[in-house]
Amino acid sequence: MTGETPPAAKQDVATSLRWRLLRARLHRLRTRFIHILLLPELTPDQAFDLRQTVRKEGELTNGYVLMCTLAAGIAILGLLQSSTAVVIGAMLVSPLMSPIAALGIGFASLDGQRIREAARVVAVGAAIGILTGLLLTLLSPIRDATPEILSRTKPTLLDLAVALFSGIAGGYATVTGKGGTAIGVAIATALMPPLTVIGYGIAVLQPMFALGALLLFFTNLAAITFSVALVTRLSRAARPLGKVEWTPRYVAALILAFLVLATPLSMTLMQLSQEGRVRIAARSAILAASGEGCTIAQLDVQSALFGEPSVKALVVTPAYAANAQANAETRLQQTLGEHVGITLQQILAADVQAQTRAMVDAAMERTAAGITADTPPYNAIRTAIGLPTRSLWADRAQRQVYLEPIALPGWSLADYRATEARVSGSTPGWTVRLVPPAQPTLAIWTGGDDANDGNNGKDRPADAVPPDLAVWALQRWGMAKVMLSGQDPQAVALVTRQFTDAGIAAQYQSPVPAPLPPSRAEPESRTPPPLVTATVYPARPSQQP
Known part of the structure; x- marks a missing residue:
């Protein structure tokens, strides 16, 4: 009697065969994907040498501290003067790529020790960036919130895409050893400016700026790290999973490190998802409220970390729609079930050519003002x-x-x-x-207090103003040239000098003395009053020679 294979054994053999086929198919897909990405498939020895090289380059050294300080200093100065070229130039000296590559390989290898070492180096660089931004902002006389600074106070979908592509490029440069310097610039651009903006927000006492920049930094760091980990795992540069120590303490440390990076990334993705939902609903509501023939030239959705989202839109329309903003808010609330504020501006353009010109002008204004420059708080x-x-x-x-x-x-x-x-x-x-109401002339008194001038102020007109107030008024009126007249040469010279320092051209016009009656004798000579008259309005074209 021949022995038969038990049914359970047959089932085990079939299951094992399925797993082998699945693994073979996944291996073929992985190999094909590696070839598409032009990634090398490293041997175990090459992978080990690469891990040791990345680990050595990502160590904390005095040179690393110095270069982080210099990069952060140049970055915050570029942000304060809103110079994109200076910010990019600062990234040429930033050394953040090496420890981030080590951090990515640590996650790909599930190597807790390497994750701790790389995270410590990244944390030191982050602390240097924040402190440098804080100190230089306190020392700088310019602390305005420039468009370059505002663009790094909240993560956007474009920022996340830049971080992902930078991480993939960084992983490729790590495993191939090509283009590391240029790709390091892209990685540093996504990380160092947000760090200095955190210091800026602390220095100017704007906690929302600091918190938004902190979320942007962690989002970019997580995206870059996980992208590097993916590339190194695909190229077999990471440590084989069979050599991972699965002790409870080790697993807990890996989970904690993963959550530190995954939490801000998930918060950003949720926020971007909400903004996308609001954007789609807001577009429909604005188009319905603005009437037929309108075109949305700009549509921005902004959502604070702890607040309701808001919508700012610019509509080009052939006819003005009354109460369009209120109607759009009502429609949007009915769609979303929550109130979302809308700031709606309408530009009238009758024909297609005018509509195109209005859209181009709006785009140019947006570019000049910065993509994230918000609408002024008019109300x-x-x-x-x-x-x-x-x-x-x-x-x-x-x-x-x-x-x-x-x-x-x-x-x-x-x-x-x-x-x-x-x-x-x-x-x-x-x-x-x-801008105060314009006046045809300004009476400028240079004598100071009434008790100190030679005539005891008896010749001072009631509407006379000091020179600094006259400069302020002329600047608000946009006057670049005025005519001056007066009897006191010293007063005229004083006003002329102050106007010239303020960028206002002053031309002296000699007054014509009034003729004396024949019966009157020559009047007594006295000190002329320190009064200067500035003629604001130019002569009419018909009066000009």
Whole structure:
């Protein structure tokens, strides 16, 4: 009687065969994917030598500390002056690629010791970047929130894509040994500027700037590290999984390290998912509220770390739609089930050519002002100014808001300047320029206090202003040239010098003395009053020779 194979044994053999076939198929797919990516398939000896080289290059040295300090210093100075070229130049000396490559290989190899060592080096570099940004911001006289700084206060989908591609390129450079310097610039660009912005946010007492930049840094770090780990695992540069020590303490440390990087990445992905959902719903709501024939030229969705999202849109439309913003907010709330604020601007353009020109102008303004330059807080400025407003406009590139109130009875130039100083302090990130009602002439008094001038102030007009206030008014009116007249040469010279220092060309016009009646004798000579008259309005074209 011949022995038969038990059914259980047959099933085990079939299961083992399926696993072998699956592993063979996965191996073929992996090999094909490696060939597509032009990755080398390293031998065990080559992989071991590569891991040792990366580990040695990623060690903490005095040169690493120095180069991190120099890179962070150049980066924060470039951010403060909003110079993209300087920021990119700072990355040429940044040494962050080596420890991040070691960190990625550590995750790919599940090597807890290597993860700890590389994480310590990255943490030192991060601390240097934050402290350098903090100290140089405190020492710098310029602390304005430039577009370069604002663009690094929150992660975006483009930032995540840059980090992913930089990580893949970094992994490729690590396993092939080609192009490491140029790819290190891309990696450092995604990491060093956010670190210095964290220091900037602490220095200017803006915690939301610091928290947003911190989230951006961890998001980019996680994306780059996991991309490097993926490439090194595919190329077999990582340690074989069969040599991993699976002790409870070891597994807990690996899980903790993974969560430290995965948590901010998942937060960013959730935020980007929410922004995408709001963007789609907002586009439909704005188009429906603006009427037929309209085109959305710009649509930005902003969501704070701890706050509701907001939408800012620019619509080119052939006809103005009344209450379009309120209608769009209502439609958006019905779609999403929550309130989302919308700032909607409409540009009228009747034909296709005008619509195209309006869209190009909007794009050029967006480029000049920076992609992340937000809309000025017009409502907050109107509320703070507390005056009837004739017009309101903004220069986004300089982050300045110009406000022109109506002429108020009894108000002097000093009152308007004091109001401007009061409002400017209540609009962080924006500078308010109040344009007072224009005057044909300005009476400028250079004698100081009434008790100190030679005539005891008896010749001073009631509407006379000091020279610095006259300079302020002329700058707000945009006057680059004025005519001066006066009887006191020293007063005229003083005003001319102050106007020239402020960039205002002053041309002296000699006054014509009035003829004396024949019956009157020559008047007594006395010191002329320190009064200068500035003619603001130019002569009419019909009066010009």
